[in-house]
Amino acid sequence: MLLAAIAVPIQAPLLAMTLLLMAALFLPPVFRALKLPELLGLILAGVLLGPSVFNILEPKADTVALLAGVGKLYLMFLAGLEIDLSQFQAARDRSLRFGLATFAIPLSVGLLIGLGFGFNLNSAFLIGSLLASHTLLTLPIVEHYGLLRQRAVAATLGATIFTDIGALLVLAVCLAVQSGDGGITAIARDLLIFSVFIALVLYGVKPLSRWFFQRARANERNQFLFIFLVLLLVSLGAQAIQLDMIIGAFLAGLAVNETLQDEPVREKVDFFGKVFFLPCFFIDIGLLLNPVAFWQTLTTATSLTIAIIGGLFGSKFLAAFAVKQREGYRWEEVRLMWSLSLPQVAATLAAAQAGLKAQLISPAVFDSIIALVLVTVLIGPLLTDRFAQRLCWIRQREDRSTPVAFLD
Template sequence: MLFAAIAVPIQAPLPAMALLLMTALFLPPLFRALKLPELLGLILAGVLLGPSLFNILEPKADTVVLLAGIGKLYLMFLAGLEIDLSQFQAARDRSLRFGFATFAIPLLVGLLIGLGFGFGWNSAFLIGSLLASHTLLTLPIVEHYGLLRQRAVAATLGATIFTDIGALLVLAVCLAVQSGDGGLIAIVRDLLIFSVFITLVLYGVKPLSRWFFRLAHNNERNQFLFIFLVLLLVSLGAQAIQLDMIIGAFLAGLAVNETLQDEPVREKVDFFGKVMFLPCFFIDIGLLLNPAAFWETLTTAGSLTFAIVGGLFGSKFLAAIAVKQWEGYSWPEVRLMWSLSLPQVAATLAAAQAGLQAQLLSPAVFDSIIALVLITVLVGPLLTDRFAQQICSVPKREGRSAPVPSLD
């Protein structure tokens, strides 16, 4: 602890919560003004407040654990909620083909990277799964250019459902193996249990939510409470069958996706999570980072970080090329698909944290994943804006910069 003698970590719940909310209030506007992602500012705030520097907030404090834990679930819930299922149905075959390519190729590349750096098969598979998913961070950019129904964009957006479920299932198997119950019969049994659970959630919660919304018509208070309760109960159900809670949260988002599409309460669900819980999760990521160790990873173990970052960029591009000939995509479309599938936030951060806690990932790998997240958050929007303009044939105006995604 660099400044351990200066401050004693805040343990009392209310002061800790006040500090978290104060950080969430003042940091994002500052970083928006600097044209930088809010995510970067919140993680940096966590580093400054954490035990590695000023030692003001303790990552294990009850308030931090509660708010950041719900934030992690909310992050995955919103990831499931923001997938446009109608777009997936409209471009199902294209989505499945690109989804398989942009999942399998990064998974294989990550596996080879893990094995090449001396990690066991289980850890290497988890590293691969971290590269296999993607976050729809740049969705507002393609929406701004009116490209949501463009064939390459629709395929990429639809592919998200494939990549996220696939990556989370790999995480579930890796955690099950790590727990010691990793024989072939046990793995098959776990996969059957997981499949039954996924089916029950997706096909059970959907009609239940529709029935409740008809019952609570025009009562947004009860609708909101119902949605939040579904998130918690499905997450706890996942934990009960030895799945990570983030998988349950993602499934809960998918299950109520269609119910919330045209409901006014949808805005409240987004607003509440993004204002209250998501900032706390990103701050908690910063609390877990050790700047000295992070810098050491980037310098002495820079080859690992370079391999992970380069592996992601290269494998996602290969995936877009792999479907180019099959679907007849143009090169601008390929580049746009690549840039859309680059950002790594939701599933990557949540799964990396779960892997670190289960001792499946070393601190060096975790630091490299944080570097990957920050790089893709910065580069992804810039590339997407550029390639979207190419497809629209809109001349780039002098001094125009790519929109910076925000939490609100």
């Protein structure tokens, strides 16, 4: 620890919560002014407040663990909530094909990277799953350019359902194997239980949420409490069948997705999570980071970090290229699909944290994943903005009778 001797971790819950909220309030605007991602500022706040530097907050403290734990669930809940199911239905076959490619290719590349660096098969599969998903971080950019209904964009957005569920199921199997219950029969049994649970959530919670919202049409307070209760109950249900709670949170988001689409309470659900719980989770990621060890990973395990980052960039591009010929995409669309599928935040961070706690991945891999997140958060939006502009320019140049293959 760098400066741990000058302080002891705060034990008072209210004071710990106050510090978390102060960090969430003051640091993001500073990084925004510096043209840097707010996420970077929150992680840095955690590093400074954590045991590696000033030792003010302890990651295992009850207040931090509670707020960060709910924040992790809320992160996955919003990931499921923000998927546009209507876009998925409109481009279902195209989404499934790209989803399979952008899941299987990075998973395979990550598996090879893990095995190449001496990790066992279970850990290597988890490393592969960390590369297989993607976060719709750059969605506002394509929305700004009016490209949400463009065929390549719609396919990429729809593919998120496939990649996130697939990556989280791989995580669930890896955790089951790590716990010692990893025989073929046990894995088959677990997959059957997982499948039944997924079906119950997606096809049971959806009508229940619609019924409740009809009954509480004029009461946004009860609507909000119901949604939050669904998040917690489904997450606890996932934990009860030995699934990680983040899988339940993601499924809960998918289950209430359509119900919340046109409801005023949707904005409050987003606002409450993004303002209060999500910053606590990102700060907690920083609390777990040791800057000295992180730097040592980047310098002494440079090849691992480069392999993971390069593996993601290369495999995501290969996935977009793999569907180019069949779907008739032009190169500009392939590049846009690639840039949209690059950012790794929600499922990647949550799964990496779960893998680290279960000792499935080493601290060096965890640090490399944090570097991957930061790189993709910085580069993904820049590439998406560039490629979206290019596609819009091409659309404007073409004759109105032959637009750039929009869904409508």
